[in-house]
Amino acid sequence: MTSIAMAIRTTSKKKEPSGLTRTCSACGKAFPATLEYFYSTGRKPGQLRGDCKACHSALVAADLRRKYQDAEYRKGLRKQRKERYWSDPAYRKRCQDDSRERARARAERKREE
Ligand SMILES: [Zn+2]
Numbered sequence: 001m002t003s004i005a006m007a008i009r010t011t012s013k014k015k016e017p018s019g020l021t022r023t024c025s026a027c028g029k030a031f032p033a034t035l036e037y038f039y040s041t042g043r044k045p046g047q048l049r050g051d052c053k054a055c056h057s058a059l060v061a062a063d064l065r066r067k068y069q070d071a072e073y074r075k076g077l078r079k080q081r082k083e084r085y086w087s088d089p090a091y092r093k094r095c096q097d098d099s100r101e102r103a104r105a106r107a108e109r110k111r112e113e
Pocket residue numbers: 024025026027028029051052053054055056
């Protein structure tokens with residue numbers, strides 16, 4: 001009786017209780033099933049993606065790189081931005097602030113060199 005209970009405890013300790021760890025579908029490594037290691041699916045609260053953060057970021061980056069090699073995609077993106085720039089005053093202001101900020105950072109870097 002006692003030995004069985006002990007055996008169950010040891011196995012569950014070895015395997016770690018299910019639901020607490022999650023195996024990444026891309027790299028196959030197990031991580032704690034938390035938002036620290038996995039992105040949320042954004043569909044249901046608490047629902048995590050199947051791939052870990054590192055794999056998902058790599059995937060997104062690779063996807064973006066692939067898309068950016070497509071001239072049509074870049075053209076579409078430019079058009080989209082341009083349209084938004086002229087139709088969304090808040091976005092326009094943000095763009096202007098951003099470019100001012102970038103110019104300032106550039107000037108600062110120059111000074112430090
Ligand atoms: Zn992974």
